[in-house]
Amino acid sequence: MQKKFLLYFFILLTTVIRIYGEISISASVDKNEISLSDQLTLQVTVTGKISNLPNPTIPTIPDFQIYSSGRSQNITIINGQINSSVVFNYILSPRKVGEFIIEPFSINYQGKVYQTQPITIKVVQGKVKQLPVENNVYKGESKGLFVEMLVDKKSAYVNEQITMTFRFYTKVNLMSQPQYTAPTLTGFLVEDLPPQRNYYTTIAGERYYVSEIKTALFAVSAGKLQIGSAVVRCMVEDFNSEDFFSDRFFKQFFSSGKEVVLKTEPININILPLPQTSSESADAVGEYFIKSSVDKTKTEVNQTIMLNIEILGTGNIKAVTLPEKVIKEVLSKSFVVFDPISSFDINKENYIVKGKKIFQIPIAPTVQGQLEIPSIKFIYFDPIEKKYKNIFTKPILINVSPSKETDSSLQESYFTKEARKEGQKISIQDIRYIKLSHKIVNHTSFSIRWFFLQTIPLFVYIIFLGYFNYRKLLSEDIRKFRFSRAFKVFKAQIIKLKKMKNKNYYDKINILYDIFTNYFADKLNLSREIITAETIKKSYDKKLDTKTIEEILSLWEELNFYRFSKTKDKVNEFEQILGLTEKIISKLEYELQKI
Amino acid sequence: MNYKKYKKLTLIVSLLLSNAIYCSFLEHTNAEIKSANELYAQGKFVLASEIYKKVANDLLTNGQYCAEVYYNIGNCYYRENKLGYARYYYELAKLISPRDKDINFNLKFILQTLGYETSKNIFLQYYDMFKFEEINYVLFFVNIIFFVFLIIKMFYNEKNFKKISNILSVIFFILVVIYISKYKESLKTYAIVIEPTEIGSSPDENFYTKTSPITEGNKVLVLSEKENFYAIYLPQDNVQGWIKKDKIKIIKL
Structure with missing residues (x-):
């Protein structure tokens, strides 16, 4: 009996621990042997079935200079189950030559300590032998595969689309799925251009199978930028060994294959700044059209209407901004202007980023009469014609009748009492922020028994009334x-x-x-x-x-x-x-x- | 004797263990809400809302609820520009906490953004401030006081009693009217249109003639349901028709 009880207790306890305690930590380095002048990347990964993973405690690493290079978090929720992982990146730069041990990283979660395995690093003088890496540009042709990276322009304006094309050519059978590592694209906003194309082409009389990936790049700032090397790793049949089994027939059955790493050359891009003018600054780069509308043209004072401004065209549509200051200046005479809500729709047909961005601006008229939403100017830079262009919305007329409410609650919310005394307008900017504290309450549902309970006093009263009247009558x-x-x-x-x-x-x-x-x-x-x-x-x-x-x-x-x-x-x-x-x-x- | 001893011990341990599980659940919930708050602050509204929704579901499974969680989900949807969903979650939050100023402010704000009339007379404003359950408790209390007073008045008929009796009668009558009205209201099913859609003429895919468009965030009265459709009624437009179930969300906890 006692044993059974203990077993029951143990099962329940382990269930609790399993529900709330699944967490793990691991650490890895990109290389175990480096030179004194080199540096290595250390990644500490914390995973668990909770969303708020704790930060690891960093051990003392006296032989290395340690820098944090940020963290990345990934949370997935499948069927209500949270799986989260946080990768903490550190750059380690050695202080001296020798063999060193990086002590375990640890985390303390719900009283339990989890830690990584220690890592041994060898720091040597001079250069460390690098693993041979195959280069591209037809060098691998004898092996029947190569990669290339192309851009449609090597000079572009800030925020102008540059289409980067990566191609992987192969004429041999691959023994594994090629693994593509995208190049480093520091200084660019990246937009994938699906779909990946696959086709055959003939180069120097040889037929190659080509996989092509296109990416749109938009430079954030002017200057010399570099597109890093893209890398493809794949397993191919090993044709070099000269033994009995080197016959093609045997190779089909016994070839173990070898890994080939193909790397593209980095590409330098010259990013030009937008031309400086005294008066104009662009809200976007590309080619655009603008139109505006309102959800209703008849309204009352202080009643909100929605002004929709739609910007359509070719370019980095996500980065299109609205001249909010101008709009507020233009409209503030007769309207209270709220912050806009934006949404966009992107189309990547023919590998050109285009689409539309819609800005919905809630506005409330403050005076009655026929009001005009004046023409709104939008400036963009056309990189083809290399000049700024101005486009305008059409003016819209709105009939505003007096408010039915003399002291409407909406008006109350626009002005604080103090501000109203001073004649200042305080615009509501947004919804109120999320609640940081919370109160959990038990669910109570109405029971039909309450109806009977509600009638009890009435029945008691009726009984008393009956008795009282009887006495009175007598x-x-x-x-x-x-x-x-x-x-x-x-x-x-x-x-x-x-x-x-x-x-x-x-x-x-x-x-x-x-x-x-x-x-x-x-x-x-x-x-x-x-x-x-x-x-x-x-x-x-x-x-x-x-x-x-x-x-x-x-x-x-x-x-x-x-x-x-x-x-x-x-x-x-x-x-x-x-x-x-x-x-x-x-x-x-x-x-x-x-x- | 031994059996009784173990039974008692098992009961005590089970109670302690269930208490430990509940505490652990609360701790876990608090941590999840905190992490969702952080995600919201980082602008990761989709992830934040998913975590809030998971917390809300976990609480409901446990027979509990939290107005703040629904309010925060509403905020996440507002940030994603899904105003229909935002209104739905604010309405849920209001069901739990009808007098919360932030909930009422954001709900009003979103209604104004959607272009709905938000002004109400003072009586309706107060009427909306109380839940049916609250009116039920208040009425029960007033009910007892009122009838006990009437009974006392039968035997001791004093002048002052008449005044008090009249005041109590008015309060009692108003409360009964509100109670009946709230009860009738609680029997009705309301829903929020979460995506712009169209009202159909019949609940049959083959004979579904679109009659009039309906914008997101609209509050509709659900009359009945059939397969994948709800029969709905729009009181402000006096329109009745059928709408696909995936286009609306019932305001019910």
């Missing part, structure tokens, strides 16, 4: 009141009589007589003094059974008799007459209820 109808109370009073007085210990026989019999006559007085709504046997007989004649009337009259006589008789066994006589009285009155009450 008090208003004295006859009925006395009639209905008679038996209750009779019983109460009999009980009281039974409890009387200090009274003598005559007193008790007199009290019983009084109770008896009182009962009939109440029942008949008469004064007690006028209650006689004759009255009782007259009142109940034909209403009650004759026998019952006779019994009542007999009891009446007996009571009168005992009031004045001198008997010895007084206690027994009283008990008898009391019992008889109770019995007859109860019988009478029963019969009266039947009437």
